[in-house]
Amino acid sequence: MHRISGPARLSGRIVRNYPVPVSAVINMSVHVTSNSAFSSAASVHLLPCTILSNGPAKVDVFFTSNTQEDEVGLVSAFRGRELRGQTVFIPDGYKGIVLQELNRPFTEDQDRNVRISAKFNEFTYWNLQTPPSSQDKVTSALQWANLSSVIHAPVSDDDQDNSPTSIEFSR
Amino acid sequence: MAEEEREPDDSPRLSSSSHSKNKEQSRWVMIVPEKIADQQLEDSSPDSQPSIIKLKHPKTESAAQFLICPKDKSIQEILSFQDSKGSWFIDNTVQEDGRLLMATNIDPLFLILPYLQSENNTKKHMFMELDQIVKDSSYPQCNRLVEILDHQTTCQICDSKGNEDFKVYRYSEEKTLAWLKSKVERTADYLSSSDISVSSGQCSSYVRSSKPSEVPREDCLRYAAGLISDYLHPSLSKKMFSNLGIKEETTKGKKVSENGNKTEEETTNGKRRPDENGHKAEEEPPLKKVRKSSSEPDEDYSRSFSMPQVKAVPTSKLTPGQKRLAKADKTGMKSLSSFFKKK
Incomplete structure (x- = not known):
């Protein structure tokens, strides 16, 4: 189990619970293509446990249908543990997507193709016994969306009165 | 609940053939x-x-x-x-x-x-x-x-x-520093109008909702510069901080010094704010110290934080969870037999 060198050195973000750079999602160039029309937004839940599985499961029958709402928020259960949930909205200007790779190329140097297989505007975030609140880590992560657009918007001339951006033709 | 009741160890039953390994992740x-x-991507060229x-x-x-x-x-x-x-859970998949x-x-x-x-x-x-x-x-x-x-x-x-x-x-270093300065100032403006707590990076999760109405401009600037320095080579970010005339993350450093880091205390005591002495030349060594001392403890945080990100051995993780479950107060939980009563 090695440490990822990137996030380890970007310490400020970790302290503030902002998301950290990814060094290896996918190891090469990937083209993102979109699937045609989506009938409806996907129902997406982030659970407070790791489930060692990828693939189909009867989520709507056994999980979603058991979900109830009380004065604190959403209540459900998974494997006998009570879960407390909250709907989290994707910040304005952003959208949640699920990227899916259908056919993985046989060789490493081929470009890989992922497509957008689902979209969502909100997801449900589940905690164990503590009801989710605005102070959960996932909230700071989502705050990053707007903060980053302020940090990374191009600097305009208005922002930078003192230093002209005109072209310098002579020395 | 039949499928989800299964123990994690034999969960491959739930998995779709080959995609259970992290390496082969496809979503x-x-x-x-x-x-x-x-975006409409169908008709666009690769x-x-x-x-x-x-x-x-x-x-x-x-x-x-x-x-x-x-x-x-x-x-x-x-x-x-x-x-x-x-x-x-994404629709009917895990x-x-x-x-x-x-x-x-x-x-x-x-x-x-x-x-x-x-x-x-x-x-x-x-x-x-x-x-x-x-x-x-x-x-x-x-x-x-x-x-x-x-x-x-x-x-x-x-x-x-x-x-x-x-x-x-x-x-052009001069232009770059001016560019960074406008970025820091714009970000600080945003921070002071937002509900993000900037007074201490570490406490953000406790004090966000009870943020005092007036946050010192310097705290906003420092927080903003800290965010922007995440995109800069350390040598350039040092220049940015001295160009802005602010010290890097002193509040955070002080907190961290509780972990036995003395360098930070020395720098805070020995050196006041740059604008108080105004000698650019003298700023260099303390800044260096601040940087060094604040980077060391950070490594500790990130170590504890990033380890779980990397590993994919949840078997060891689940066992303490099961132990805790055994100790826990089970009043709110259904017994397994209740599952059989209903149907």
Whole structure:
């Protein structure tokens, strides 16, 4: 189990619970293509446990249908543990997507193709016994969306009165 | 509940044949700018489609992933949010990888800065074409950055010569520092109007809602500069801090010094704010100390934080969970037999 060198050195973000750079999602160039029309937004839940599985499961029958709402928020259960949930909205200007790779190329140097297989505007975030609140880590992560657009918007001339951006033709 | 009641150890029953290993992961949950999610991609040529590429991160100088969209000349960095444990339910499927990836805009100037700086050092202040400067055999895709940069933007951190058809550039530290200053100030403005607590990086999770109405401007500036220094080589971020006349993360350092770090205390006591003594030359050594001392404890945080991100051995994780369950007060839980009563 090695440490990822990137996030380890970007310490400020970790302290503030902002998301950290990814060094290896996918190891090469990937083209993102979109699937045609989506009938409806996907129902997406982030659970407070790791489930060692990828693939189909009867989520709507056994999980979603058991979900109830009380004065604190959403209540459900998974494997006998009570879960407390909250709907989290994707910040304005952003959208949640699920990227899916259908056919993985046989060789490493081929470009890989992922497509957008689902979209969502909100997801449900589940905690164990503590009801989710605005102070959960996932909230700071989502705050990053707007903060980053302020940090990374191009600097305009208005922002930078003192230093002209005109072209310098002579020395 | 039949399927979900199964113990994690024999869960392959739930998995769809080959995709249970992390290595072979074929789905990712990501938040992207709306215009990318809603783009009509079918009729566009492969070159204009968004693609995920690997570039050198300007701070760490190691590989990081980016989403580039030639169509609207934008580039996003791919970030990952992950709690210690987590998995997704997406409609009627389970996804083991509980990361929430976020593709958020990054100013491409941050990404070309390292190339500009190093070319400027080795080539003795020569003017060069941009595609000659931004060239890297370890990250061949960095040339795609040149496509999305326009002349006017590049000139915010460069001196430039030439005419319409042939333009050459040279790194300008003066312009870069001015550019960084406007970024820090704009970010600080945003922070002071937002509900993000800036008084101490570490306490943000406790005090966010009870933030005092007046936050010192300096705290906002420091927090903003700290965020921006995540995109800068340490040597440049040091110059940025001294150009802004603020100290780097003193509040955080003080907290951290509880962990037995004495260097930070020395610097806070021995050196007051730069504006109090005003001697630029004398600032250098303390700044160096601050940087050093604040980077050491940070490593500890990140170690504890990033370890769970990397590992994919949840078997060891689940056992303490099961132990805790055994000890826990089970009043709120249904017994297993109640499952059989109903149907």
